[in-house]
Amino acid sequence: MSQTLIGPKATPRPRVITTEPRFTDKVFRVVVTSGGMISLVLLGLIGFFLVFNGFEAMRNAGLSFLTGFDWVDAIPEENQPASYGIGAMLYGTMVTGILAMIMGVPVAVGTALFLSYYAPEWLKKPMVVVVDVMAAIPSIVYGLWGYFVLMPHAEYWAKLIHKYFGFIPFFDMPAPVFTRSPFIAGLVLAIMITPIVTAIAREVFAQTPLERIQAAYALGATKWSMIKAVVIPYGRGGVIGGAMLGLGRALGETVAVYTVLNLVYDIRIEILLSAGGSVASMIVNKFGEADPVELQALMAAGFVLFLVTLAVNFLANTIINKTARE
Amino acid sequence: MSQTMIINTPQKPWKLTPKQLLPDLLGAIFTVAATFAIVAISPLKGKLGFALTLITMSILVSTAVSWIRQDRKAAMNSTTTVLVYIAAAFVIIPLTSVLYEIVRLGAPSLSFNMFTNDMSQTASEAPLTEGGLLHAVVGTAYIVTFATLLSTPIGILTALYIVEVKGRFAGLVRFFVQAMSGVPSIVAGLFIFAVWMIQLGNSYSGLAGGLALTVLMIPTVARTSEEVLKLIPADLREAGLALGATQWRTVAMVVIPAAKSGLITAVILGIARVVGETAPLLLTLGGADALNLNPTQGNMSAFPYYVWKNLLLGSENAVSRAWQGVFILMVLVLIFFALARYFGAAKGAPK
Structure with missing residues (x-):
């Protein structure tokens, strides 16, 4: 009968100690890494496909795509070529974005100061909820509200401003x-x-070192002197970054602007006049009836918008991250 | 058994006595009285005139009171205090107005048959008792489901890559995800249109809308998940590894269960972010008035699209329909918002 022999050959080998990850871990890492890369790839693809589809339009128009004023479809019967330029829209986008910053940022910074240093305890939580809910409201809601509710009031305010400050260009x-x-x-x-x-x-104000705040108070500072001497110098970068993040959001806003802004292909400095521009709104406006050639121009416009908002966001995040790390 | 107990009432020496509060109180009364007086006699009139006068007067009075009682520094402090309070008030006003108008204009015409009918047999101008937004309900359900199914794994994997694997590109990925959350929604729509329609030759569908929203939802899910995962104590991970678990087992059996409620919050916040997105849907859905149960083919509608369409039509009943749609959309957003807070509060997740 056969017998299993236990010979010297079968002695267990010493265990190999290694930092090499096991097979499951290797799979895990590959899966997670590729998942993590999707966002990078997606961002690259967005840029690529917009350029790919809009390249023709950009090449035809050259630099005048960025500086041109008019958006005219080709009319073959009259031998008129298409001419697409987003200069006026780009300018209009900047104007509305900057106006939004001028009006929004002081209020936002004031509110942040209020929440951080002024608000009584019982008011803090509801106030934070108010701000969060405001951020959660979809832009179409702001569009509808802006058109039907705000505009009648804002029109009256604009008339007053014109009446008393009309001498300013x-x-x-x-x-x-x-x-x-x-x-x-x-x-x-x-x-x-x-x-x-x-x-x-x-967020930035919350990181102000408590010792410095207490030191300022101990030296007899009033609340405002403390904020001026400690909080603002410490948080300036973060606030600028936050404002730019807001600007990025404002530049890319589509639907809410579409309802309350009259798109006119012209550059005007009168901000109270019913004539403005917005690249994002223009894309929605023209998209419906666009022929393939015009569609290319819209893709190119989208690419410009993409680049501008990306640049603003990069800059903003760099500033915020830098401030947060210090 | 007489036992005397001495209870010390807590002292609050910093609390202002009524006497110290008197000047402030008098100042406030004076401000309001003066505002009424000025509005009554000057050409300023209406709510705007009243508000402007009240703001100016409260700044002037509180500054003057502090200056007289103390010095210039105190006056400066009073001025800024009033300004900061006004800023906070300015934030509350629009929100109150938005919510109030949505309820005032959207709620009265709500009825049950809205949810059982679509607009295929009804003109937008028809009375609100006819037609409905069933097609938008179904569309939004499809689109949001698609976006959630696609963006949840990608978002959480991205967060795991940044926090758990800490790969070579972790910093870069983090930075780009931050930047991606700033991509305008219209650009996401154009992107899907360029790829899904132009390159791959598909036509408008619910799926295309879902893809566009996925692009917008990934950064929200990824960033919130990242914050949540960072809050999981390193002790838990080390305990798992010390017991001989692989990294995969540690993440799957320890980290993710510990972060579960936070990850749910991340997904819900993502849904709340995209459920009302309009611009990308305008380029990808095609819009429909009839109920379409096939999400991969044929034009589709959604709440934002329904609102948009009726807003552009502009007739009285159409606009009422738009407000109805906005009301329901807002209820949806607030439900998701409340859910996110509920799950977020469960285990100290952020926000």
Whole structure:
């Protein structure tokens, strides 16, 4: 009968000690890494496909795509070539974005200061909820509200501003149409970016070293002197970053701006006049009836918008991260 | 058995006595009285005039009171205090107005048959008792489900890569995800249109809308999950590894269960972020008035699209329909918001 022999060959080998991850871990790492890379890839793909589809339009128009004023479809019967330029829209986007910052950022920073240093305990929590809910409201809601509720009021305010400050070129008025102006669009955008800027500013203020605050109070500072001497110098970078994040949001806003802004392919400095521009809104506006050639131009416009908002966001995040790390 | 107990009432020496509060109180009364007086006699009128006068007067009075009682520094302090309170009030006003108007204009015309009918047999101008938004309910359900199914794994894997694997590109991925959350929603729509429609030759569908929202939802899920995972104590991971578990087992059996409620919060916050997105849907859904049960083919509607369409039509009943849609959309957003807070509060997740 056969017998299993236990010979010297079968002595267990000493265990190999290694830092090499096991097979399951290798699989895990590969899966997680590829999952993590998807966002990077996606961002690259967005840029690539917009360029890919819009390249023709950008090449045809050259630099005038960025500086040109008009958006004219080709009319073959009259031998007129298509001419697409987003200069006016780009300018309008900047104007409404900057107006939103001018109106929104001071309020947001004030609110952040209020929440961090002024608010009584019982008011803090509900107030934070208010700001969070504001951030959660979809832009279509702001669009509807802005058009039907805010605009009648804002029109009246614009008339007052024109009446008393009309001598300043910005508030001048060539034609008495006060609805759907960059001023009103800026107002709606200001409301929309306030929660973001408030949240970032509050985060930054919360990191102010407590010792310095206490030191300022111990030296007899009033609340404002303390804020001026400690909180603002410490949090300045973060607040600027937060404001830029808000600007990025404002530049890319589509639906809410579309309802309260009259798109006009012209560059005007009068912000109360019913004529403005927005790249994002223009894309929605023109998308419906666009032929393939115009679609390419819209893709190119989307790419420009993508680049601008990405650049603003990069800069903002770099500033915020730098401030947060210090 | 007489036992005297001495209870020390807590002292609050910092609390202002009524006497110290008197000037402030008088100042406030004076401010309001003066505002009424000014509005009554000057050409300023209406709510705006009243508000402007009240703001100016409260700044002036509180500054003056502090200056007289103390010095310039105290006056400066009073001025800024009033300004900060005004800023906070400015934040509350629009939100109150938005919510109030949505309820005022959207709620009265709500009825049950809205949820059982679509608009295929009804003109937008028809009375609100006819037609409904069943097609939008179904569309939003499909689109949000798609976006959630796609973005949840990607978002959580991204967070795991940054926090658990800490790969070579962790910093880069983190930075790009941050930047991605700033990508305008219209660009996401254009991107899906360029790839899904132009390159791959598909037509409008619910799936395309879901894909566009996925692009927007990933960064929210990833960033919130990252914060949640960072809050899991390193002790737990080390305990798992010390027991001989592989990293995979540690993450799957220890870290993720510990972070469960936070990860749910992340997903819900992501849903709340995209459920009301309009611009990308305008480029990908095609819009429909009839109920479409096939999410992979045929034009689809959704709440934001329904609102948009009726808003552009502009007739009285259409606008009422838009407000109805906004009301329901807002209820949805607030439900998700409340759910996120509920799960977030469960285990000290962020926000």
